[in-house]
Amino acid sequence: MIEEPYRWLEAIGNRREYVREQLKGGSPVFAASLPEGILLLGIGTGHSKVFELFDRHALAGLGHPADIEKIRQAAIDAAHLEAFNRAPEDVSLRRLVGFGLSPQLKTNFEQIFSAPFLVELLLAEVSVEPSQDLIARLHFDGAFQLHGKGVVVAASQPEPEAAAQKWLSQTLANNTNRSEVAEMLLQTWWCLTENKSFAEGLPSEAERRDGWRKAVNGRTVETCWLARKSARLTHYEELALTQLGL
């Protein structure tokens, strides 16, 4: 198969379809850069979706729990090794994703005789100034986009993800209230999981609000806050919905 390039391309195509199929139904995760910090949010059923990576870094992901775990461990290992060998200030999301996780994911995806990673990920780094915040959207094939501000969505399918992100960016354009942003993220989560269109026929706000509250019954809403200013080395803080006034 290796010596027949068109068969390799076909195999890669099949693999992409297979991963997308496996990821269908995955619960979306969100990250929002705000003046006081970065909010990450995910809704899980038994397995965690939001994790602390390092002092100023966090990860949120959907996909197979074992694959998320492998990526999480790799990121934690790399960050702590860098911090110990150099300094905690030298741990950067740009390098962690660009030189660490992305090449590994790409290599794994293109090795067609090994199982692919079934993951879609968001990684966030809080900085001293909001303009220096970084949110990385990392895909199962190693492709990634870096976002310096605003809201970033990771969902199982690209089209609804793009639509949700566009809608959220417009809706939250001037909103920096953490509780209101969390509320909108939960509404977006409900729309995505219910396959609602963001273009036309979007349910009313009351319907969306009611929808997510009913849908999270029996699930765990995980929210983490990467505080911009902290007296501690660790900026990561787990938040309960009640702390967000929800």
Added chain:
Amino acid sequence: MTERAPIAGDFLSLLARHHAAPLGTVVAPDAPVQTQGTTVFAFHFADGILMGGDRRATAGNIIVTDRIDKVLELDATSLLAIAGVPATAFEMARVLQTSFEYYRRSQLQALSLPAKVRALARLLRENLPMTMQGVGVVMPLFAGVDQTVSPPQPQIYFYDPLGAQFHAVGYAASGSGSGTIRSVLSFQERYGRPRPGEMNLKQAVQFALRLLMTASEFDSATGGVNPDAHTFATVKVLRGSGIQTIDADQQAELLKP
């Protein structure tokens, strides 16, 4: 018994001591003067544990700095107070900080208090060759929170240079000024009112600063507290819920008559 002066630590110095140095060899006369950090202590008060230390580092009779922090936060519920050679002690703190946080993040649960206590003991044992050579001696204090009881209880541990760990019931002190501090703490514990264990935060901080002032009167290596020069101590409080730092401004306020 007379103690032999430490040598520079290199092989040629060892040969020279035994009169076996090759002809023409220039041998370093003495061991390098080591920077030392003193004095640290911890005691239980009504709210939790107060851990404090002066801010002086010395090398022989030279004051290297009066701005060193000897009470270090290892994680959200662990404090390390260092006495001895800062070079070794800071590296130990860095190793512990990284390993505690790495464990918590990767395993999604905090390391237990006994494991933290032993981790420091292991580092001290690994430092044994340096200790036996007379360089790199560290005598730390450790404070952590026992999460197996409800409510969680802060505990103090002290060590010998070989890594033996001891649980301190009321208080512990280390470093060149520790003799004075232990004496005062013992006196206060037996005859004083309020006893350290009965003090509120304000009383405990005032007491801690006065302990250092007293120790500095008898030990030149202890920096003490000098409000006129705005030189204060490093003071941290460990409760079941976490760590609070009492900064210089708060200390200055508490020392006002």
